[in-house]
Amino acid sequence: MKKRIALSGKMTTGKSTLSQVLVEQMDFQIVSIGTTIKKTSTLLIDNPPLLFQYLKQMVKENHNAQELFFSLLTAYNNGFSHSEWTKNTEGELIKNQSFRDLLQVVATTGRNLLGENVWCEFAKNEAFLILENDIPVIIDDLRIPSEKQLFEKNDFHIIRLDIEKEEQLRRIYNLYGEIDEELLNHPTETALDDACFDLRIDTTHLTVKEVSEQLTHFITIKDKNIVI
Incomplete structure (x- = not known):
């Protein structure tokens, strides 16, 4: 497998949590833009x-x-x-x-x-320094098309975590006690809504364990070079 994963997703879809699971279970190293x-x-x-x-x-x-x-x-x-x-x-x-x-x-x-794209380039270069040591890498914060395109060109699997609006609002309120509609509609939250990804996971009704199982299954399949 390419051992290169990049995550995209709105607030509260679990990007950081899922990245940490890959660190603990599959020895990935996180790089953030x-x-x-x-x-x-x-x-x-x-x-x-x-x-x-x-x-x-x-x-x-x-x-x-x-x-x-x-x-x-x-x-x-x-x-x-x-x-x-x-x-x-x-x-x-x-x-x-x-x-x-x-x-x-x-x-x-x-x-x-x-x-x-300068800071995205920094993240890419940091990722390749890690990959040189045969350590798998996950980018945990893709937000806009140019970032997605850069990592696609460098053979990263691009994974999207989705969430239904009602559940997202519930999670945001539980975390922060308020909902910032302006932030929710910011281009960094919406720019990749309709993009194509190597894998999309709807996290709305899934536990962290269930989401991580879907992603680790995808990684295992790719590791064996099986077309899915």
Whole structure:
């Protein structure tokens, strides 16, 4: 099998939970598009020299890596050099307002310099570094067509988790205590509704175990090169 899975799905369909099941049961490693922005931001705060090495791994052309590095460093020095950063007991930066603002600046700076898909490219490149060690990879947050197309071109199986609207609203309310209709209708929630996928699983009435069984069956079938 290609050992490459990418998940798409609306809020509360269980993408993160299912990804964690694959980590525990099949030794997958999770790569998130959003996490690449967080990693870049964290290195910018904690270790700029290591950030430069990371950018050189992620960006093909060395001059682009250098330009991105110095642009990020300039943005940080101009707007965040006096910000306070707090870490949790695991040593991870806590998402206070300064960190949220920095995430936005880092994300925008990268897109302005290297295009809208820059962080998706980062996730792809991180995935291939993992695959070189024969470790299976799952991308847990495909949201828009260009992201789906990029991973399809790189031989990932694209899996869609679906959910009925009423059940989604129930789960959202149970989790957050309120429902943000604007967020539910955002393009990142709706852009892939009518796309084609290698496998679609309706999670509405399924337990996590039942969803994971369907996906692991799909992976096993593909591993044996059986056409389904």
